[in-house]
Amino acid sequence: MSILCVGSIALDSVETPFAKAERVLGGSAVFFASAATLFAPVRLVGVVGDDYPLDDLDFLTNRGADLSGIEQREGKSFFWAGRYHSDLSGRDTLATELGVFADFQPKIPEPFRQSRYVFLGNIDPVLQHDVLDQVESPEVIACDTMNYWIEGGRESLVSLLDRVHILMVNDEEARQLADEPNLLRASRWIRERGPDIVVVKKGEHGAILFADDWLFHVPGFPLEEVFDPTGAGDAFAGGFMGHIAAAGSLDTDDIRRAMVYGSVMGSYAVERFSVDRLIDLIPDAIEERMLGFHQMTAFEALVQVEERV
């Protein structure tokens, strides 16, 4: 069950309180695929310049990814530079150079058009519409976005909602999109416009999923060192969609597990720069942390309240 993923493929320069990395692999599609390929094959669509170290993506091919949708063009690759604050909760953007990404027009290769699972990374909602126009009968479409599009591309973003099944955003974005501070009400506003499911990512506080008559919460995994938070949300999306595609199911049990796999992948992503930790990750480590989440959240609700008072 391959997942079609369209998003940015970038080079990032990142400064944290601990260290610095120059022009390392980045972008929503790269973080997504680095996580999702540990679960299911991924078909990548994006654009890079002639400066991009495409060989560095070989680990994705080795995990069953199809990179034939990556277009290489003359010019510079999308470049982002940022510096995290001392407690890692905020960051300053030092540079955003769109390069060839500025004229990105996603072209979905013919063999990709029948993908049943689609992840629309954070790009212009007009382009996200274009992608959906090119796929034939997708069963599960998940979509990310950001404040920039909520402000500047609201109309096409809201019309996009009607075409997607799962919206994945952070808590600020959910509130901003719905213009509603309460997350329960904000998620209802969003679901009334299309998606069956809204996943709200809350960084170190985990993530919460809102559906029609149920919800599910997964905490963040407590880490002694958060090394580099870049890409955690896309790695979360990769773990989530990876499990859904591997299970071939949208049962609530599988959606719950998908939430936990998302949090597992997000927690691993932040342990090293770029996708370094995800490149090295072995299946046993995923399973181990999955069990860690279970131990950290499981309880038996067996008490007879009537007898206690």
Added chain:
Amino acid sequence: MSILCVGSIALDSVETPFAKAERVLGGSAVFFASAATLFAPVRLVGVVGDDYPLDDLDFLTNRGADLSGIEQREGKSFFWAGRYHSDLSGRDTLATELGVFADFQPKIPEPFRQSRYVFLGNIDPVLQHDVLDQVESPEVIACDTMNYWIEGGRESLVSLLDRVHILMVNDEEARQLADEPNLLRASRWIRERGPDIVVVKKGEHGAILFADDWLFHVPGFPLEEVFDPTGAGDAFAGGFMGHIAAAGSLDTDDIRRAMVYGSVMGSYAVERFSVDRLIDLIPDAIEERMLGFHQMTAFEALVQVEERV
């Protein structure tokens, strides 16, 4: 298994974006007891002025509380007034009038001194020491504190840590006490000074418990309306200690359930002003929300990772 609870018994005037309440029941001991008495008998120790509507605490007596440790003195009761910000995440203190609480010297009545369960509400750590000097062989001592004592009473607070089993603080307090932004490391710093267990309350994000070789996370219960956040932390402590005392056990399974009962009681406390919602609460409502927490967090970690890659 009665719980001895020592803390403030106050009158609160509270303004929220929605409404206003004047001189209603408040204080750490009152919120704690309003929650804990739904689980186990509580022995209250505190001081009030001659203006205090002690009859309004009859509901506690009806639930098996022993109020004979409440000293009534000439003068004014502890009065606190505050106004919450529009999103309820912050508040301004408008007035703090200590009244008779300024000279509070906890005297533990003879029949209370053999209590096995003790909750030290947020008061001067010197007084918290005094309370422990008066109890004979407590088995479980839980303790709360606040930034005021972390700054101004650090020495007696740190020496108190060596005498308590469970420290319950919010995330800012844990970080401030340990002078360490990372919660895992902050909780270790605290546990190295005495408590076996540190419970960190994170408001709408729930609470996390750190013990020697395990941890447990419970989310906040998503509510459409948080009416008045005052006392949520003490109600949490009441649900937590109430279950521990009722179960008569510090098994990890019971500690986990205690965390969830804490979150249940905290979530109910904020639905109305003062302890109004806790006065009305019926056991079935506790059980219902307990199950709600279970549905919101439970998942089966049954996947064989080896087969998926």
